[in-house]
Amino acid sequence: MSAPDLVIRGGDVVNADSVVRADICVSRGRVSALTEPGAAPPAEHEVDATGLLVLPGGVDPHCHVGFTSGEFTTLDDYPAATRAAVHGGTTTIVDFGIPVPGERVVDAVHRQREQAPRGYCDSGLHACVVDWDETTGGQLDQLAGEGVVTVKMFTTYRDETMADEETILRTMKHLRTLGGMVYIHCESNTIVEDTQNVVAAGGDISAHRHHETRPELSESAAVAAVLALAEHADAPVYFVHQSTPEAVALVERARREGRRAYGEVVVHHLTLDQGAYASDHPERFVCCPPLRSAHTVQGLRQKLVTGALSTIGSDHCCYDTGQKVAAKHDVRAMPNGLPGVETRLPVAFSEFVSSGLMPVTQFVDLTATSPARLNGLYPRKGLIAPGSDADLVLWDPQATATVRSSDLHMATDYTPYEGRPLRGLPVTVLVRGRIVVRDRAFIADEPHGQFVPASPIHAAR
Numbered sequence: 001m002s003a004p005d006l007v008i009r010g011g012d013v014v015n016a017d018s019v020v021r022a023d024i025c026v027s028r029g030r031v032s033a034l035t036e037p038g039a040a041p042p043a044e045h046e047v048d049a050t051g052l053l054v055l056p057g058g059v060d061p062h063c064h065v066g067f068t069s070g071e072f073t074t075l076d077d078y079p080a081a082t083r084a085a086v087h088g089g090t091t092t093i094v095d096f097g098i099p100v101p102g103e104r105v106v107d108a109v110h111r112q113r114e115q116a117p118r119g120y121c122d123s124g125l126h127a128c129v130v131d132w133d134e135t136t137g138g139q140l141d142q143l144a145g146e147g148v149v150t151v152k153m154f155t156t157y158r159d160e161t162m163a164d165e166e167t168i169l170r171t172m173k174h175l176r177t178l179g180g181m182v183y184i185h186c187e188s189n190t191i192v193e194d195t196q197n198v199v200a201a202g203g204d205i206s207a208h209r210h211h212e213t214r215p216e217l218s219e220s221a222a223v224a225a226v227l228a229l230a231e232h233a234d235a236p237v238y239f240v241h242q243s244t245p246e247a248v249a250l251v252e253r254a255r256r257e258g259r260r261a262y263g264e265v266v267v268h269h270l271t272l273d274q275g276a277y278a279s280d281h282p283e284r285f286v287c288c289p290p291l292r293s294a295h296t297v298q299g300l301r302q303k304l305v306t307g308a309l310s311t312i313g314s315d316h317c318c319y320d321t322g323q324k325v326a327a328k329h330d331v332r333a334m335p336n337g338l339p340g341v342e343t344r345l346p347v348a349f350s351e352f353v354s355s356g357l358m359p360v361t362q363f364v365d366l367t368a369t370s371p372a373r374l375n376g377l378y379p380r381k382g383l384i385a386p387g388s389d390a391d392l393v394l395w396d397p398q399a400t401a402t403v404r405s406s407d408l409h410m411a412t413d414y415t416p417y418e419g420r421p422l423r424g425l426p427v428t429v430l431v432r433g434r435i436v437v438r439d440r441a442f443i444a445d446e447p448h449g450q451f452v453p454a455s456p457i458h459a460a461r
Contacts, residue, residue: 004032006433007040011049011394013384015056016365024054026390029432033386047428047435049394055364056384057091057121057391057431058345059371062240062264062313064337065095065115069160072326072335076318076411081341082119082449084409086436088342089426091121091391092372092381092452093316096152098128098161105129106139109148119449121431122391124375126183128152132167137174147453149180149376150238155222156189156288165229172235179456181236181260181374186222186247187214187289196332207282207324210331211274211290216244219289223247227254227261236260236458238374241315243269243289245299252308260458262310262374267347268338268416270304270312273297276416283324284414287315288336304366305357311374312348312366314340320412339410343403345393346422354397354423376454390433399425409442 004025013022013034023040025033033040065081067074076084085093097109109127116123125148129136140151153168154161163171172182196213199205205213223239227250230237242248242263254261268287273294276285285291292300303309317337327333345367352358372382380389401407403417429437436444 003041004043006045006047007043008047008049008054008392008394009040010037011052011054013054014360014364015384016361016369019361024384024392026433029390029434031384031386031388031390034384047394052427053360053395053397054384055089055393055395056368056382057393057429058089059092059094059368059375059377059382060085060090060314060316060341060344061094061311061371061375062266063093063095063316063341065093067096067098067317068100069335070333072319072323074318074337075320078115078118078123078449079120079447080411081316081318082121082123083442084342086121086429086431087409087442089345089393089395089429090341091393091429091431092123092377093121093341094124094126094371094375096126096128098152099130104139105136106142109143113451116449116451118447120436120444120447122450122452124377124452124454126150126152128161129167129171130161130163132170140174140178144178144180147451149175149178149454149456150183151175151180152183152185154185155226156185156187156192158189158193162189165225168226169229169233172230172233172237176233176235176461179458179460181238181457183238183240184226185240186219186226188218188221191215191218191221205331206329207286207331207334208277210282210286211277211292213331214288214290216246216292216296219244219247220250223250227251230261231259234461236262238262238264240264240313241266241269241289242309243292243300244296245303248300248303248308263308264311264313265300265304265309266313266315267340267344270297270301271347271351272416281321283328283334284321285338285416286324286331286334286336287338305352309366311371312344313371314344316341318410318412321414338416339412342408342410343415343417346425347417347420349424350422374457376457377452380452390430392430393426394428395424396427397424399423399427401425
């Protein structure tokens, strides 16, 4: 074996299917070998991982950077979002190219893709289709050739990003021929709008009542309808931010029946509940779907640990308190979404691994391996093996901290997890063999992020 550029010695290397004590050799930004402890040849740079877990860098499948919705735009850019990401152990984000009115699908993707070199970690992209016209299929063909094979769609947000059923079906059918997949936000817009009108008629549709305006039924109804479209199209489908066990069960049943259906959950739906809307700052917790009842959260957690969900994302949307307060009186006008790219992995590890609810291998699968697979990035991402990118996180399972917004690096003034105790933290983070965080301190001297093109996720049909 030729001398590697870097060796990480003595850690417990965790993949989705194994934990093995090994040395990791890195050459030209990729893992070149795993050896028995002490067997790796000397290298110019060495890192001692004794007593630490070595995880594949997190892959966040759901991250909005510089996202505009209505009159509000999130406050981060690629340098800010990816710096926060690596502090939290995430080394690849998957962002969205969502068209503004009048913008072509392909141009929205290119606009976001141009930002990738400004990042401190790598990135992939989802496209977004709102309306189908005679050019849409050709644009999707072009994007697939450029490494974008997933398309985000919405069943809500009328006159903004909402797609009708015909558009969803056409997009599913076309992506099926490309090996791609629709990612879909499921809430029945008819139920949501009617419920909002009823709540507003009562004289108060402020943030305190957000959870009342988007009922659980709206999610289950939309999931059932989209599953029917996917079955008719014989196409795969991925449901983002599932927030109820009933919605998850619909997808779980479809998968048991042999359909290619996948569910994502985000950390705030697993760890926060609608009691937050009775707090002094309810606007900080406005997201869609909203936070649910404690009973629903418990059911969702059970679905996660028993394997019913495929991935854990963040749905990172970096608004600050000022933006939220601006429309606090009317949740229909409020920017919705929570900052979470930095806290996704530490909060999830503390809640589920440190607590003993799931093994660390399942955590790796949910936060790195399956997100990489379902975005066409595997085995380059989400795996520690020869040939994979040396995206590595040295994780101290015994380290403790308390979440404070003042200690975080996201471009906002708050975190929904303020004051939450954590056990288990990333301490050193590498992106393609470069150390960007060492001993929890950011040391990267310049961005070196890359856009990572996706491969087809499924065989084209």
